[in-house]
Amino acid sequence: MSTLLALDASSSACSCAVWHKGEVISRFALTPREHTRRLMPMIDEVLAEAGLMPADLDALAYGRGPGSFTGLRIAAGVAQGLAFGLDRPLIGVSTLEALALAAHRQYHLRYVISALDARMNEIYVAAYRCQDGRLTQVLDETVMPPEQLRIPLAYQDADWCGVGSGWALWDAMPTLVQAALSQRLPDLQPDAADMVRLAVDAFEAGDGQLAHEVVPVYLRDQVAWQKR
Structure with a gap:
């Protein structure tokens, strides 16, 4: 059974979740403007609680948008860095x-x-x-x-x-x-605990990509380009 880590910073919430042996271990916090400081400790916490090392992961996932431009770039940077360093596939999940x-x-x-x-x-x-x-x-x-x-x-x-x-x-x-x-x-926020469930299905269907191939989805950029 696959083991995946997902993270998200697309909104005012910051979250991280690991899927291991069919169970989800997660962290979620409303931390506006603190995503950069909070995300890595969350990753360490969920891996430790699951008894995992980063090398135990089969793939990684992140909230690829749409959402906050800054938050999406933070999550993409962390997820791509981890996936590249571990030589693992990366999956972008829709918020x-x-x-x-x-x-x-x-x-x-x-x-x-x-x-x-x-x-x-x-x-x-x-x-x-x-x-x-x-x-x-x-x-x-x-x-x-x-x-x-x-x-x-x-x-x-x-x-x-x-x-x-x-x-x-x-x-x-x-x-x-x-x-x-x-x-x-209206108060429901994107959460890595849901993203990791979607990512497991995508990964087991063969949808993982190389780290540099996965990019955030902004939507507004696409619309602006079409208008021009």
Whole structure:
């Protein structure tokens, strides 16, 4: 069975988790502007609690975005440095997918719209259908003003939940979106404990990459490039 380490610094939270023998050992803390100082000690703590050395890892993963530009670069730098030094594959995990898995795993929700506050009156957003721990993306990751959000056409009658900081912009959401949601969890943050679960599936499906090939996903850069 694979042993993986995941880390995340994409939001105001900093987290780290190890998957070992089918169990997750993790650390999570709301530490705005302290990610650089807190991340490495967290890694040492989870490895020690699991009784592991870095060389015992089969692969590493990190929250590849979207999220805070600075936080994504911090996590990418640490993860790539470790993966390169250990000669292990690296997996970038979507922060929006991790949010959806958290909602499904903790609250048994089946239809989840993950949204993160992208600042400048925009949100990073994607939607998922969740069943038995498996996620199917039904709305591609994108960045948009909250006023432009729409429920996927094939799932107009589903019972949706909104998760993530983007739902703090509730008042700007279209009335049809508001009507489709039965609940909101705006305080839920991306967490390495969910990312490591997604990374295990990706790794065992053969999705690991060389450390230098994995890059953060900013979304806003992509949109700006398309506009130019």
